Amino acid sequence: MRSGAAAGRLLVTDSTPPADEGMASTEARRECETEGCSKDAKLQCPTCIKLGIQGSYFCSQECFKGSWVSHKLLHKKAKEDKNQNESKNCVERDINTDPWSGYRYTGKLRPHYPLTPMRPVPGDIQRPDYADHPRGMSESEQVLKGTSQIKILSPEDIEGMRVVCKVMQYSMAAFMVFPFACTARNCYPSPLNYYNFPKSCCTSVNEVICHGIPDRRPLQEGDILNVDITVYHNGFHGDLNETFFVGEVDEGAKKLVQTTYECLMQAIDSVKPGIRYRELGNIIQKHAQANGFSVVRSYCGHGIHRLFHTAPNVPHYAKNKAVGVMKPGHVFTIEPMICEGGWQDETWPDGWTAVTRDGKRSAQFEHTLLVTETGCEILTRRLEDNGRAHFLSQM
């Protein structure tokens, strides 16, 4: 897109480390783009930022104005290129892959609209309170918003959790027809209409960190896919997710997925009464970083029982201020999201799909755990293959 000479007249290499931790980045000294001007550039062209053109640095507005006539040609070219690419895929065979004009995707993934129509859940299945709220809000959760009191489940409650988590195991294997697998076992698929989420589970491919909305995109060989399911049965929610390989994947994907799984399992190993919830982030980040990966900060694990999401908050990054100490009877999830590149995330205009800012891939694993007197019980442990995740048989 740009000529070699003009592209990035950086005098110091500005490296963005994949797992940045508390280090201030070296300030790159940049030179003004204007031909013949070598003054320090502290300003950037906002249109270039919007169009994704890297490095349009200038020393001052006046200097910029001087180059405007030639500079604006870069914008023109970028827009033409974009139109060319987009119009190819745009609406092919009635599938729209550019539903939000102007949005700049961080990676290669595109939504494939329209979504299939919402199917109603059979009326005889018990529904959580948000299922019928016009905005999908959960009043029972709102009431407890902001409190950090963690519920200690009674033996009856614990039994309810065991049942719902076991039921999920059957559903995970059939995730492609998840809504049916769910209702066949008298469960409501928890994500459906939760704050207006349109589908029954979350499917997150490659650079999608979490909350991907199942759409019409066919899976491609080499993809990594996370399926996050939560079901509501007899008044309780159970939450589980796993990352799968689609066909043959590259070594990088294998390493990412394996490390992510290990992060979760190491965190689970430490769970027992007396451990602080804030400690889990230290364990996860240490292992992720040791393998050159970063930990997503914006999303965390959570308490789960009669409510889908409640106290405690379980961040997955180190040095967090999570409130609470584990006690027997606590039930919560740990669900680290680990990234090949940086941890920064952004959300698609659908208001849900979280993607990495740099477009690199992210993997996740999750279990629902019950704290026992001596440690914890993995309520959502897989019944086959000694509890091991599916991807391990494909390594």
Next chain:
Amino acid sequence: MDGVMMEEEDDCPDLVPIETQSGRPAEQIPVTIITGYLGAGKTTLLNYILTEQHNKRIAVILNEFGEGSALEKSLAVSQAGELYEEWLELRNGCLCCSVKDNGLKAIENLMEKKGKFDYILLETTGLADPGAVASMFWVDAELGSDIYLDGIVTVIDAKYGLQQLTEEKADGLVNEAARQIAVADLTIINKTDLVKEEELNQVRDTVRSINGLVKILETQRSRVDLSEVLDLHSFDSKDGANLAEKLQLVKSARPHLDKSVLTVTFEVTGDLSEEALNAFIQDLLWEKMFCNKEGQPMTVIRLKGIVSFAGKAHQVMLQGVHELYELNETPQLWEENPRINRLVFIGRNLDKDILCEQFTSKVVLDTEKNS
């Protein structure tokens, strides 16, 4: 659509500052929370700040983020003497497993689109718990937010303040006015022209006994020197020396009022065990395990201190608001100075002797004992 594009192309846009790539932004933006009863003078203070700071870009949010039902919230921005309105989109999305509060994310998103502010002022409704609002903005440094919590400012009416502070609440709930003072970094006693000197002294003394650390300013019509209100850096660990000085000046309060919010302070010399200190703070803040002599549980609203850990050359700052707390190393070194731990607790049912005794026996390392 094409027509609009052509126009944009011809207009030379204003340059924006270069965005740094790392997670830690070059300059973070302070959020100041302004609280106080209706009529105390908060709005007057806000207007005063907006008109005085005409060369800064300031955002003012009124009535904080309420019940989570609104999808949008208006925000007033003052820039170069002009006042205009912006809209915060409170994406309902997933409030649930999101670490950052919706309100915080909305502000960050807005700044990404429309550029950064120099200051953000958040006015809370008189009855809101400012501590809860503060925790929205007191984010972990690890989140690399553009925003940091600068401080909490409480405005109190010189004429009616004392009455508000002494009002007894049903069910033993904490008096809101007292809580607002307890959590404040700066208290502005406003409308001093409406009271006599003795009344003003009473208000000042009452504020002091509730919060031994707070800075107090006295004003008429909310007119203050803005350098005293902005850039407080109350939650910053960089200014350890400043805090250390302030802590030395704090005295424990003598109870003025029943069931009142008070300041208790003590100092203990010696190194602490980091693990034991964390356990002590958690027992105090999360488990509410300590009781006073009448058996009532101690409730801490604000906590500040400078502590010494064995083997750490730097002084460590302790900060707490309700249940959130943080321990951060400051740039200050102990060097040859005696390692004196100073702690200030602001809250209800606090018993200095019990706290001090528990602290000394459980947290301070006894160098003569084998650990």
